[in-house]
Amino acid sequence: MKGLVFTEFLEFVETQMGADMVDAIIDDCELSTGGAYTAVGTYPFSELRDLLLAVVKRSGAEPGDLLRAFGHKLCSTFASGYGQYFDSAGSLFQLLASIDDHIHVEVRKLYPDAELPSMRIAGRSSDQMLLDYRSERGLEALAEGLIEATSNYYREPVTVSTTQMSDADGEFVRFTIDRKAA
Structure with missing residues (x-):
């Protein structure tokens, strides 16, 4: 896993819980x-x-809540460090649609050893996106936090729900992302 995630996680823990933690x-x-x-x-x-488990044990935080909050922090890091992807997409749904076919392709050019999740669009309308997340690491709560924070970045309020699914390729999580009425 790329060190950026580690350095940002430790910074997140320090900001939320202190250097002693x-x-x-x-x-x-x-x-x-x-x-x-x-x-x-x-x-x-x-x-x-x-x-992560050490933070959970010491703080009593729920792992999913901690990962979602970390996803919000990580989105801020991505937006400031890789703003060109956010700017060129222009909207939450466009950015999410570009992850596997554009953003992850660019990441693999820089870091050929990167082990990235798969995020495929399973359905899309103007008000809803179905996004299938596959990863052996079980970080769907982190991805959910990233989605929520990205919607905030674009000022496009959404509700996000998850469903555990499986198919011939194995288990995955489907995010249902609904735009909120203005």
């Missing part, structure tokens, strides 16, 4: 890195999972 969760985990990450490095996903 960051030190404590790093101490709680047996991390091969010792908790030292760079934004451009690549690190085992298991370390992010362990850090």
Whole structure:
């Protein structure tokens, strides 16, 4: 997993819960890195999972709530660092539609070893999008937070619901994203 996610997660924890919490969760985990990450490095996903679980254990937060909130923070980072994707898309649905076929293609050019989720449009109208999220990492709450924060970025209020699904390719989560009436 790209180091940017790790550095942003630790910054998120520090902002929300303090530097002592960051030190404590790093101490709680047996991390091969010792908790030292760079934004451009690549690190085992298991370390992010362990850090997340350490925060949950120490804070009592629900993992899904924590990941959704982190998704909001991560969206802000993406919007400031990769604003050209947000600007060229122009709307939430356009940005979501461009993830697999454009944004992830560009990410793989920069980071060929990146393990990215799949996000495919299963249906779309002017007021609703069905987005199928596939990942072995179980970070759908993070993706949900990113979707919610992106809707805020574009000032396009939506409601987001999830449904666990499966097909011949395995299990996935379907996000139903409905535009709210103005």
